[in-house]
Amino acid sequence: MCSFSSTLFLLEESNLAIISMKFAWSVAISGVASVNALRKLSSFIVGGDEVAPNSEPYVISLQRSGAHFCGASLAGYLNKAITAGHCHNSYGVTAVAGAHRIELYESRSQSRSVTQFIVHPSYNSYLLENDIAIIKLSSPFVENEYVKPLFLPRQEFQDWLPHNSPVRVCGWGNTVPGDVPSQMAKELHCIDINVIAYSICNDRQHYNGELSPGMMCAGVDGLGGKDACGGDSGGPVKYSDMVVGITSWSYGHPHQGQGAYYPGVYTDVAWYRNWIDLQ
Template structure:
């Protein structure tokens, strides 16, 4: 897998790690599914994976026949990317996959690599992705309509499943994690949580989270995609929830294209 954990110093001088692409091959620990389970094939019909030169890089959601959504920090040359919907096993032909090249990537114009604000990206696809029994376009929330604190949301991906070390699954995993308030999340992260971010986790307990390889993937709450896997300190740590892009804040950006 071609990833690297990218770090920056926060206001409290803590090292904060995100997933970012590295040209050299490296594997480190962040944003994977921790504490979850394998899904039933076709049960996450809106999920896609992003492969760079054939290797898994990030997750995403299919929004329409020609657009997918992921994280801006997953951005790389469009010509190197393949977006696949209807996938379950990465190594096997499930008979349900639909793959497309990428015409262009559209990261949010205000994406900030230092603060990680506006960590959202659209991908315009070369080929049409059609709905089927295994592929459904994602439902999006209304602008500024968010799930209540405590709502259990489903996070899905093919990322690392080991808190320490790495264990990349061949099949799609999911985990249910509750929404926590941005105020509580800001206490954990020293003020680095912005309005366009949302947090999910088990504060004081840990054990359930997204991690490396899940970046850009979907957070489904109440039947709509409310989050995009973005960043965090480690994975599933008791004191550091996962941080996600709050999709409801970016509906106007999405609607410019989709």
């Protein structure tokens, strides 16, 4: 199972209480544990590799008191970014773009204070539905070779990306099971995986109807071993030159064999495109 990310204490206490209660119990339905009761916020890049510095210039580190706790991405705008709703934190958050080795000062990076965290009005912290938020920045980032937004997809609905489309997921989360601080990635890591069609991911062999509209799946179906399993929460899923997803949650851990049938679940950005533009 994915363990709790060590960053969860940064969530609002009310949300944390709800999430903690949810993960503390499981419900048997026809002899199978309910996925809802076992959802875990995503915090690991598993099976990926360190990438070349600043090769993914749209990726943002959200930090508090200098410590990374969630990812985010620049897409379509320089004065705001997109992240997961469960990354919401009201005070003292800094967005850092152009970073690679985040525990060091890097002259190529840019920091901006987060002035507003706009969580989707229908966000459900129990089911992690509508798990998307917009962060407003104190001033726009300056675009250069180290900081560059990707495009946003147009408004689309379920399964708009073909099954097996190649996507890239990036983050600074843990690279092994557990919350061992020394195993948190110091450099940006990414994995290359594939979109798994909603109809497949939600079938009886996978999530068995537990997915909700606005979610998408990606992984290596039938094999596992690669996944964003939380620190990675809120980070981007890239397809071509677009940010198409947000790291949200998973069930099980790919190193324990469950990733073959329970791939990572991400927020489908295209589903929320019109809402993003209005914020």
